[in-house]
Amino acid sequence: MQKAAVPYGSDVSSGTYACCDCGYEYSNTSKTSLPPCPKLEELPHSLHAWRILSGRGDAVDDPYPNGR
Template identity: 70%
Template sequence: MQKDHVPYGSDVSAGTYECADCGREYTNQSKTSLPPCPDFKPDTHTLNGWKILTGQGDAVEDPYPNEPSK
């Protein structure tokens, strides 16, 4: 099952992601760890993750395999 939201630091496939808190889009071209949102502010960014717009989301080797998506 594909998650619709992955936390910062998750290894993901290439794709487009949207900040779960502010909507800023981020695109990566290869498998990489998702960074924090460039607009991160502790008082407004409470989900600390990205929504999957395109791509496969969490890689098979997910560094947070036991954390449910929020």
């Protein structure tokens, strides 16, 4: 089952993600770990996660397969 959101730092497949706290959209084209939201210092963030908009979300070798 695909997660609805993945925490900052998770290894993910390519896709588009939206910050769960502020809605900022981030796209990546290769497997990489998700960075913190670039608006983290400007706006309050408590969830520290990305919502999956497109793509498969967590990569098989996700360092946080059960979330944090």
